[in-house]
Amino acid sequence: NAGVTQTPKFQVLKTGQSMTLQCAQDMNHEYMSWYRQDPGMGLRLIHYSVGAGITDQGEVPNGYNVSRSTTEDFPLRLLSAAPSQTSVYFCASQGADTNSYNEQFFGPGTRLTVL
Amino acid sequence: DAKTTQPNSMESNEEEPVHLPCNHSTISGTDYIHWYRQLPSQGPEYVIHGLTSNVNNRMASLAIAEDRKSSTLILHRATLRDAAVYYCILRGNDYKLSFGAGTTVTVRA
Numbered sequence: 001n002a003g004v005t006q007t008p009k010f011q012v013l014k015t016g017q018s019m020t021l022q023c024a025q026d027m028n029h030e031y032m033s034w035y036r037q038d039p040g041m042g043l044r045l046i047h048y049s050v051g052a053g054i055t056d057q058g059e060v061p062n063g064y065n066v067s068r069s070t071t072e073d074f075p076l077r078l079l080s081a082a083p084s085q086t087s088v089y090f091c092a093s094q095g096a097d098t099n100s101y102n103e104q105f106f107g108p109g110t111r112l113t114v115l
Numbered sequence: 116d117a118k119t120t121q122p123n124s125m126e127s128n129e130e131e132p133v134h135l136p137c138n139h140s141t142i143s144g145t146d147y148i149h150w151y152r153q154l155p156s157q158g159p160e161y162v163i164h165g166l167t168s169n170v171n172n173r174m175a176s177l178a179i180a181e182d183r184k185s186s187t188l189i190l191h192r193a194t195l196r197d198a199a200v201y202y203c204i205l206r207g208n209d210y211k212l213s214f215g216a217g218t219t220v221t222v223r224a
Contacts (some may be wrong), residue, residue, distance in 0.1 A: 040216075058211070090158045092158070103161040106160065108158055109158055
């Protein structure tokens with residue numbers, strides 16, 4: 001299993017540009033989520049999904065959109081990038097069965113800089 | 116969400132035990148205590164979790180106070196690869212994790 005994969009690893013945007021951060025998992029996990037991590041801080045939840053077609057907002061959803069058309073993929077869209085969105089973005093997934101319910105698996109992160 | 120309190124940083128010598136405390140005085144009866152760690156430039160990884168009883172796995176041990184208002188993560192023999200930020204998180208019946216600033220562990224060779 002590849003686990004949770006994220007692309008790109010690094011991205012530089014100009015203010016006002018839009019882009020999509022990709023996240024995929026091959027573990028058939030129902031739950032997927034996006035976090036952002038600013039320097040020296042813990043992760044903050046942006047959006048999450050408990051299954052295909054179901055998404056909800058986390059702690060800091062403004063400026064971001066998500067959709068979940070398949071179990072495997074959970075892209076994060078920045079509508080109009082702002083310097084305040086400069087951060088490292090992590091995607092995570094988790095299963096609902098007994099063996100995987102207690103552990104979230106995180107991707108390697110996407111480091112985004114908005115100029 | 117119930118919050119946790121952890122020291123900002125701790126230092127240890129290689130091959131010595133590390134005891135990481137966590138206070139969670141407002142924990143509810145259905146909250147599980149989870150620990151994750153984040154190695155430099157990586158995403159967080161699961162370490163251990165528990166509800167009431169002490170737990171052991173290949174990475175660490177988790178000691179939970181009888182009143183559940185505090186817990187301690189124990190790394191039995193720290194190695195340089197254990198240098199990371201360790202997060203103590205209370206998780207309810209949903210999937211959501213709420214990360215604080217964690218404890219930065221430094222391991223001296």
